[in-house]
Amino acid sequence: MTSEPDTPSSADDSLPPPEQHARQYAAVRDAHETELIEDYVELIGDLLDHAGEARATDIAARMGVRQATVARMIRRLNELGFVTNEPYRAIFLTERGRAMANESRKRHAVVLQFLRSLGVDDATARIDAEGMEHHVSEKTLDVMRDFTATHNKGGG
C-alpha cells in the first residue's frame, strides 16, 4: 500500500551509514561523560539556593551514594573549575559552575514541563526528565519549549 503510516522517508528500515552511526553513539558517550558532572553541579546549585549551603552529607543523600563517593567527585569538580571548597567546609560554585548549574536547571525544567504538558504524570515525568535531560539537543529543546508554550495556556 502506498498510504501506509510509514512514509519511505520516515521508515526506519535501513541502517545509517557506518560513520554516521558511529557519530550517533559517540554523541551518547560524550553526553555520558558530562552527565554526572552536570547532575552534581546542578544539585549543588539547587542546594545552595534552597538550603543556603551545599554539604557533602546532603549531596550524598540526594544522589543516593556514599559520602566517600561525593568527596572524590567534589575534588574532581574542583579540579575542573566548577566548585571551590576548603577542607571540612561547605562547597560553593565558581562562575563556571554557576553557569552550568543554571543551564542544567533550565534544560531540566524545559524537559519536565514538556513531559507534563504532553500528559505524562508528575512522578513519571520527573524520573524521565532526569534521564532524558542530558540527551536532548538545543534544537529539540526549542521544539519542546514551543510545544509547552502552546499547549500549556490553561496551566499544567
Added chain:
Amino acid sequence: MTSEPDTPSSADDSLPPPEQHARQYAAVRDAHETELIEDYVELIGDLLDHAGEARATDIAARMGVRQATVARMIRRLNELGFVTNEPYRAIFLTERGRAMANESRKRHAVVLQFLRSLGVDDATARIDAEGMEHHVSEKTLDVMRDFTATHNKGGG
C-alpha cells in the same frame, strides 16, 4: 503579569524529598548499566537482519570503538546469555537476545518517530533518540505513541 507560562503548580521551585531524589538518580544509574548492553544487542540484531550476519568489524565501525572493545563486550553478552558465538565466527542472538533487540528497536522507533512528528529534523532526531531511548518509561512511550499516531496522518 499573572499569565506567565510558569504556573505555580508546574513551577520547579522546591527540591523533592531526599529519598525520592535519590530514587530518581538511582533510576538513571540503573538505566546506564543496561544501556550499552541494549545498544550492542540492538545493533547486532539490526546487522543480522540487514546484513545477514553480525561481524565484530562492523559492530566496531558502527559503535565507533575498537575491535578489542567489541570482543570483550561480546564475551560479556555471551556470559549474560544474550548472544552465542564461537571463536573467529559471526555472532548470533539467543532467544533472550532477540527479545531484547526487538524491544530496543521498538522503543527506538517510537522515540524517533515521536521526535520527527514533533517537528525535529531527521539528523537531530536520530541523535537525540539514540540517547533518550533508554530513559523513557513505558508510560511516556505510550504517550509518545498516541501523539505520533494523531499528529502523523499526513506523513512526516
Added chain:
DNA sequence: AAACCTTTTTAGCGTCGGCTAACTTTTGTA
C-alpha cells in the same frame, strides 16, 4: 578539657569500558 558523635577525608578494592600492542586465525590472491 575530655569524651563523644557527626561530618569529611583518605586509602584501597572491584567493575566497567575505552585504549594500544601483539598474537592467532581466517580469508583471499599470486
Added chain:
DNA sequence: TACAAAAGTTAGCCGACGCTAAAAAGGTTT
C-alpha cells in the same frame, strides 16, 4: 601452496565511579 591482508583474540594500561573501612577534623555535651 605460500604469502599477505583482514579479522578476531588476548593481555595489560588507564580513568571513572560505585563501595567499605578507618583516620582526621569539627561540633556538642558533660
